[in-house]
Amino acid sequence: MTDLSAGTRRVALVEDDEDLARSTAQLLKLAGFEVESFPAAAPALAALTADWPGVVVTDVRMPHVSGIDLFRQLHERDADLPVVLVTGHGDIEMAVQMLKAGAWDFLTKPFAPEALIAAVTRAATARGLTLENRRLRAMSQDVDAPLFLGESPAIRRLREMVPVLANADIDLFIEGETGTGKDLLARLIHRAGKRARHRFLPLACAGMPEALAEPLFTATGIDEPGLAAAHRGTLYLDDIDRGPAHLQERLLPFVEQRVLRRRGEAMPVDVRVISTSQDAAEGPPPSLLPPLFYRLAAMRLRIPPLRERREDIPALFARFAGDAASRVARELPPVTAAVRTMLERHDWPGNVRELANFAEQFVLGLGDPSPTPSPSGNKGLTERVDAFEREEIVAAVIAANGEIGAAIRALDLPRKTFYYKVNKHGIDLGALRQKG
Structure with missing residues (x-):
């Protein structure tokens, strides 16, 4: 997640009393806040935008534009901007009315330092949540966001490689933990290239019984449930490292030659193979035949888990x-x-x-x-x-x-x-x- 602490540690202090403004700013800075001081409401209004990432602390009694008027104008711009009012005893009734109108809090002069710090800290936390919610809502409505979302270096690199690999016609070996999006990446690569007009044939290799594997290598019609159905398209071998030995042994000559044999005749199959594995090791996964791995892994891609991005x-x-x-x-x-x-x-x-x-x-x-x-x-x-x-x-x-x-x-x-x-x-x- 984005670090909210930096953005919400900002305080706009509006105070016309120079000595009081200096001492209050010093108190807030010692508590870890970044303080921007304004001697009047007008310059504060000019500087504070609707999405200003911080808290406003303002005196109520100021010449020209009062703190109450400042609050009202800020509230019109952004009803969620936390404004803490600093009042004299005679202004308490007005401050309570402003609290009902949406002001965050009010402090009565002379206020205890810890009371100011506590009020500003709570307001900063709420402000951070508000801005985070706005950002998430905006992202959720972004219809142009790519299907393979993310701005981490690894994900950006994978996204950039999709159009390059789509027409490269080399076999790919995608590695990543369960749930990382290996299937999605394979389909994105298939859809982005010339093979998109033809079939994307997925095979769940893990534990495939021999009775189901055998017809894959004998059926040769495009409408039959065999590898020929992927002709001119993409064959997707999901969890190939968990495929049984009999399946791997049958796949090896097919991957080498791209040929199916039926009644003694050879039938060439133009197919690109994309395989996946949950294991990411230096060499072949322990349960995968090394000769098959080296033929499938013309290029290896790794999708990092969420904890790494x-x-x-x-x-x-x-x-x-x-x-x-x-x-x-x-x-x-x-x-x-x-x-x-x-x-x-x-x-x-x-x-x-x-x-x-x-x-x-x-x-x-x-x-x-x-x-x-x-x-x-x-x-x-x-x-x-x-x-x-x-x-x-x-x-x-x-x-x-x-x-x-x-x-x-x-x-x-x-x-x-x-x-x-x-x-x-x-x-x-x-x-x-x-x-x-």
Whole structure:
């Protein structure tokens, strides 16, 4: 996933009191925020765009344009931009009204430093989730996105090779774990070249019984279930390394000569062979006949597992979620902190296939480990804090693979406080352990 921390650690501080602005900016910087100070509302309005990746902290009483008017204009541009109002005692009633109108929070002067840091931190977390949701929605609606999604170097290289290999007419050996997309890559290469007008004949080689293998080498009509049906097209040998010895032995002379024999006559077959294996080793897979391997592997391609190309996960998840939402005629739900943590930290042993299943469950409301909505500006402060705490606890337990001790250490909470909050927020630790 994209690192949200950098974008959401930005604070626009709008304060006309120079000394107060300097001290507040220093406090925020010490807490790790990048601060951009504005002496008035006008320059802030000129600088802050609708997708500005940060939080706004503004004084209420300022000359010309007040903090309230600044909030209203920013809210018109982007209703989800978190704005924290800093008020005097006489402005509390107005600040409460603005909170109901969508302001993130308000602080009363003089405020405690930790109160400001806490408010800005929660707002930054919510802002990060909002921008991530917008980005995922935009990607899910991108109809021009390639079928073989991803911007990692390995996937970009594979995509670039598809049109080159499509007409190269050399046999390919695609290696990758289950669920990485070997079948999809093979079909993309077939469809991109001159053989696309002819058949793509897939054979599931794993455990093929001899009774089914024999007719492949004897049937010679294009409508018969034999290798001749792939004439001028592509023969796809899926999991060839798991094919039984009798199948491999019969394939060897066919791959060498591209000839089928029937009634003593030789029938040439113009076919390109694309094979796959789940094992990626220096030499041939242990269960594959070396002579067959070296004839099939004129060129070897490896599809990396998702754990090696984590930067591709957001785009893949967005596409899968968008497709699932279209199929079931549902709105794409927002991505919560718990789902984001799952996408960032899970190893995805089932790779793209597992991610697609998770996206479908997410759209149906079954794939989010934390059903509580993320904090939003129209909730009261207590509700927002509770929702934030719940999401952080759920995300920490899942990230720790259900190890409660590790989650407690990650949250830096006393054990008694952790269990108090678990009970308070109604968190089912048993269910989260299963998720982990």
